[in-house]
Amino acid sequence: MVSLTLTGGTFLTMAEHLSQRELDYPFKLLEYFNGFRISEAIFSACELGVFDLLLQSQKPLSAVEVAQKLGTSEDGIERLLDVLVAIEIVDVEVVQGTAFYSSTDVANLYLAKTSPKSLHDLIIYNSQTIYPLWNNLVDAVREGKNQNEKTFGLPSEEIFSAIYRFKNVFIKCARSSRFASYVILRCVAGCSGALARELAKEYPSSTVTVLDLPAVVQTAQQHFAQQDDTICFQEGDFFEGEIPPADLYILARIIHDWKEEKNLKLLKNIHTACHPGGGVLIAEALLFENSRGPTMVQMFSLNMLVQTEGKEHPPSHYTHLLTEAGFRDVQVCRTGKSYDAILALK
Amino acid sequence: MVSLTLTGGTFLTMAEHLSQRELDYPFKLLEYFNGFRISEAIFSACELGVFDLLLQSQKPLSAVEVAQKLGTSEDGIERLLDVLVAIEIVDVEVVQGTAFYSSTDVANLYLAKTSPKSLHDLIIYNSQTIYPLWNNLVDAVREGKNQNEKTFGLPSEEIFSAIYRFKNVFIKCARSSRFASYVILRCVAGCSGALARELAKEYPSSTVTVLDLPAVVQTAQQHFAQQDDTICFQEGDFFEGEIPPADLYILARIIHDWKEEKNLKLLKNIHTACHPGGGVLIAEALLFENSRGPTMVQMFSLNMLVQTEGKEHPPSHYTHLLTEAGFRDVQVCRTGKSYDAILALK
Numbered sequence: 001m002v003s004l005t006l007t008g009g010t011f012l013t014m015a016e017h018l019s020q021r022e023l024d025y026p027f028k029l030l031e032y033f034n035g036f037r038i039s040e041a042i043f044s045a046c047e048l049g050v051f052d053l054l055l056q057s058q059k060p061l062s063a064v065e066v067a068q069k070l071g072t073s074e075d076g077i078e079r080l081l082d083v084l085v086a087i088e089i090v091d092v093e094v095v096q097g098t099a100f101y102s103s104t105d106v107a108n109l110y111l112a113k114t115s116p117k118s119l120h121d122l123i124i125y126n127s128q129t130i131y132p133l134w135n136n137l138v139d140a141v142r143e144g145k146n147q148n149e150k151t152f153g154l155p156s157e158e159i160f161s162a163i164y165r166f167k168n169v170f171i172k173c174a175r176s177s178r179f180a181s182y183v184i185l186r187c188v189a190g191c192s193g194a195l196a197r198e199l200a201k202e203y204p205s206s207t208v209t210v211l212d213l214p215a216v217v218q219t220a221q222q223h224f225a226q227q228d229d230t231i232c233f234q235e236g237d238f239f240e241g242e243i244p245p246a247d248l249y250i251l252a253r254i255i256h257d258w259k260e261e262k263n264l265k266l267l268k269n270i271h272t273a274c275h276p277g278g279g280v281l282i283a284e285a286l287l288f289e290n291s292r293g294p295t296m297v298q299m300f301s302l303n304m305l306v307q308t309e310g311k312e313h314p315p316s317h318y319t320h321l322l323t324e325a326g327f328r329d330v331q332v333c334r335t336g337k338s339y340d341a342i343l344a345l346k
Numbered sequence: 347m348v349s350l351t352l353t354g355g356t357f358l359t360m361a362e363h364l365s366q367r368e369l370d371y372p373f374k375l376l377e378y379f380n381g382f383r384i385s386e387a388i389f390s391a392c393e394l395g396v397f398d399l400l401l402q403s404q405k406p407l408s409a410v411e412v413a414q415k416l417g418t419s420e421d422g423i424e425r426l427l428d429v430l431v432a433i434e435i436v437d438v439e440v441v442q443g444t445a446f447y448s449s450t451d452v453a454n455l456y457l458a459k460t461s462p463k464s465l466h467d468l469i470i471y472n473s474q475t476i477y478p479l480w481n482n483l484v485d486a487v488r489e490g491k492n493q494n495e496k497t498f499g500l501p502s503e504e505i506f507s508a509i510y511r512f513k514n515v516f517i518k519c520a521r522s523s524r525f526a527s528y529v530i531l532r533c534v535a536g537c538s539g540a541l542a543r544e545l546a547k548e549y550p551s552s553t554v555t556v557l558d559l560p561a562v563v564q565t566a567q568q569h570f571a572q573q574d575d576t577i578c579f580q581e582g583d584f585f586e587g588e589i590p591p592a593d594l595y596i597l598a599r600i601i602h603d604w605k606e607e608k609n610l611k612l613l614k615n616i617h618t619a620c621h622p623g624g625g626v627l628i629a630e631a632l633l634f635e636n637s638r639g640p641t642m643v644q645m646f647s648l649n650m651l652v653q654t655e656g657k658e659h660p661p662s663h664y665t666h667l668l669t670e671a672g673f674r675d676v677q678v679c680r681t682g683k684s685y686d687a688i689l690a691l692k
Contacts (some may be wrong), residue, residue, distance in 0.1 A: 022452050023451055023455060025683055026452070026456050026465070026631065028467070029388075029435075029452065029456055029457075030642070030684065032384050032385060032388055032433065033385055033388065033465075033468075033469065033472055034381075034385070034642065034645055035380070035381030035382055035383070035384040035385040035390075036381055036385040036386065036472075036477055036480060037381070037480060037645050037649065038378050038381040038645075039378060039379055039380070039381040039382040040382065040480040040481070040483050041377055041483070041645075041648065042375075042379070042484040043483075044377075044484045044487060047484050048487060048488070049483060049535035058535075071488065072487050072488045072490075073487060073488065073490025073491075074490070075490050075651070075657075076486060076488070076489070076490045076651050077487055079487075079644070079648045079651055080483075080648060081649050081656070082637060082644045082647075082648075083641075083644050083645055085638070086639060086641035086644050086645075087374075087378065087641070092638070094636065094638075099637075105369055106368050106369065106372070106375065109369060109372075110372050111373055111375075114544070119372070119375070119379075119499035122379075123379065126379055127481075131382055132481055134382060134383060134386040135386070135473075135477055135478055135481075137386045137387070137390040138387075138390045138393050138394060140422060141390060141394060141418050141419065141422035141423055141425075141426050142394070142417065142418045142419065142422070143419060143422070144418075144419025144420070144421050144422045145419075161506060179430075207426050208606075212398055250501050290440065291428060291445075292428075292431070292440075293432060294437070295429075295432035295433070296376070296380065296387050298385050298425070298428045298429050298432050299380055299384075299387075299432075300431055301382070301425050301428075302387065302425045302426060302428075302429050303383065305421070305425055311421075311425070333520070337371055338376065
């Protein structure tokens, strides 16, 4: 009834061997120290609209022109543009001593707001929420709990209040699976509804419901109200309220936010509501079974410490959790990209 | 009278070509987005004393042992240690299912506090001062000025108040040059006096004076009072006060902090005070003449925007400035490391 096909891939790793050369001079360490500057240079350019302007412009622009159009200082934008050139996100050509900047394919595809693959909202979320949280990583490690209170003055148990500070936040859930036609899909905690939109387009005869907290549903509806009449939004708390019956439940980056007992309760409730022969599809970043990688997932797990009450897990944890909740036939598929998939049937 | 010998080297660059593969999936971009997490993982481990503990320990330690000794949560420190393993700063071996962590040569050399090459204080400075400043890069670019006021509530013209918030701050000036013996050296704005200490050791018959603001001198004296009776500390404002006569003036990362008119005034004052045949040695990170690199120097220049009233410059700027101030025979030496050197004679 439900099929899942994912292509394999290599795992992202940031590690390079720190060699003897590093003992002579700490080149790689200094790059690591500068990591936050690279992140913020891209985040700030996004926020200022640099990539949108360069995409829309019919010709390369000087720093003076960019400054005029974006309302920034000339000196500041020139330094920022030069850094973006250095990391190959912006192109430059120098004509008679003046530098003219233009966008790259990568920037047009991922950094301009209008691109369907735009990461703009993810970037704003990183810049305004996660970056300041990580300045309190020391306390997160000491206390073993998230730093929402210290960073934003928000109660630590309300792990999403920091995100909801920004009404326009909406994190794109990458669609990483194929389903047979005519399956009724329900997406628990659909966040922005981006995944729901993709599914409704692919399977027009299916019913797609997004169940999430009122604040999230209202934001998502603003994004999708016009173009997707096929998607039904339902306000509710998936830990406390009743879960509507469906064939497939998709939990995209839900489990990693919460403690084990909450997740078990949620999955048991889903199992009860699920149509016989249906199932649950979990999208999460999977650790290796021995927890020794992938690097990016270890990084996510540290992020969960700073930001939530959960963590990232290896496949066996999900198998255990799903089996305990009553599901069977657990299949784990690594995608080689940011998020992997776990499917289980009732 | 003064000789300057520097070894050449390669330029640090963080850029990797963003290829067609990036258009299929933004692996490199996602690494850039995660740059701040890598920085903060190292900074936080330093602040928590992870590298000191691992250096001192006679055997590899489990996460539980590290947590006990450092007074942190077990879960938090385990996630942090796993990230440090992933970026090859910490080693791990798994014995009967338990991970035991030990230090690497690179961590012992640069990250443990007791190492003579320790970057510990630079890291604390990055974490507590520069990281939060860069969260306001958007405003720095918009306004074309530093963000000390917004970030720390400090007047933007007091560019070093943010640093002086931390009494123990002292940034090591790498000694990157050799001088003939018997040269009397004076180090203008010696900051911590680390450079002065190196020089006094190398040239025991020379007089080394550190001239800096009272707050800096007092901090530096705490560090060096016992071991270096040969170094003389002098409190003063090198823009306003009288500059003492000497053979060589060393300005390590001074010029890049200030506007051109201030620098010109300072160099003219130094020229007046300088013994005939003496000179000035400037240590700064040099941009290429066309400003198209090195990447790290472009990054520093953006940093100067966020933090100071200055910027990084190409060699011609220093030649112009020094000539204007009355100096001659300007020699520029690129080191291939973080800071380059410019020497000029009276």
